[in-house]
Amino acid sequence: MLRKHPSKDYYTTLARKLGLLSRAAFKLQYIQKRYGFLKPGDKVIILGSAPGGMAQxxxxxxxxxxxxxxxxxxxxxFKIADNVVSIIADVFDPEAMGKIREALKGELADKLISDLAPNLTGIREVDMPRQLGLVEAALRIAKELVRKGGSLYIKLFESPEVKSIEDRLRLSFQRVKRIVPTATRKHSSEVFLLALDKK
Ligand SMILES: C[S@@+](CC[C@H](N)C(=O)[O-])C[C@H]1O[C@@H](n2cnc3c(N)ncnc32)[C@H](O)[C@@H]1O
Structure with a gap:
């Protein structure tokens, strides 16, 4: 069963202390420290970016x-930072792609992060297909808008499908790793796939 979590914990408190808009920021900080994921000058798309800790x-x-x-x-x-363009869009809406493309001013992104998550009901049979639908939408956007040599960091929930998505990513990225950031709550089924260097 996918768990709905209590809102207060160590990372929530730390985020507040540091003036971060959400604890999700630490899930980006985790791969930043280990892999230097984002580089100065990168253009990055964040899908599922509200309330905005990762974007900050x-x-x-x-x-x-x-x-x-x-x-x-x-x-x-909308005032997260000067170099953040916020777009209100549903990733399932075909217009989302055009809006993101416009924000990138016709260029391709270096990185794409998907932290998309549905509103959890706690019922696995409902939540899991919704989450997988969001992952597929993120992969469609990544296919179109991430440059050759670019990388992805995508959130999923543990299920047999993670392995098949991992295998698919290996076809178009040089390296694929499963990551469970320390800020992921204990007992959470959340897992991220880090796919580096698009072929
Ligand atoms: C875990 S939260 C993201 C936290 C965020 N990354 C941060 O740094 O604060 C998941 C987000 O996915 C968004 N989301 C869910 N379905 C979506 C969809 N179809 N299109 C766009 N965003 C969606 C939700 O509105 C929610 O804000």
Whole structure:
């Protein structure tokens, strides 16, 4: 069963102390420290970016020459940082692709992060297909809008499908790794796939 979690914990408190908009920021910080995932000057798409913790940190990592395109169905704080463009869009809406492309000013992104998650019901048979649908939408966007040599960091929930998505990613990326960031809550079924260097 996918768990709905209590809202207060170590990372939630730490995020608040550090002025971060959400604890999700630490899941980006984790791969940043280990893999130097984002580079100064990178253009990065974040799908599922509200309330904005990851976008805040991404904006710092890519710096003033970089760009963060932060996409969510929910409105976000439009003043996250000068180098963040916020887009309100549903990833299932065919217009989302065009809006992201426009924000990238016709260029391709260096990185794509998907932290998309459905509203959890706690019923696996309902939540799992919804989550997998979001992953497929993220992979469609990545296929179109991430450059050769670019990389992905995609959230999934543990299921037999993770292995098949991992195998698919291996066909188009040089290296694929499963990552469970320390900020992922204990007992959570959340797992990320890090796919490096698009072929
Ligand atoms: C775990 S939260 C993201 C937290 C965020 N990464 C941060 O740093 O604060 C998951 C997000 O996915 C978004 N989402 C869910 N379905 C979506 C869809 N179809 N299109 C766009 N965003 C969606 C939700 O609105 C929610 O804000």
């Amino acid at each position: 940190l991404a904006a710092r990592y890519v710096g003033p020459r970089g760009l963060v395109v932060a996409v969510d169905v929910k409105p976000q704080d």
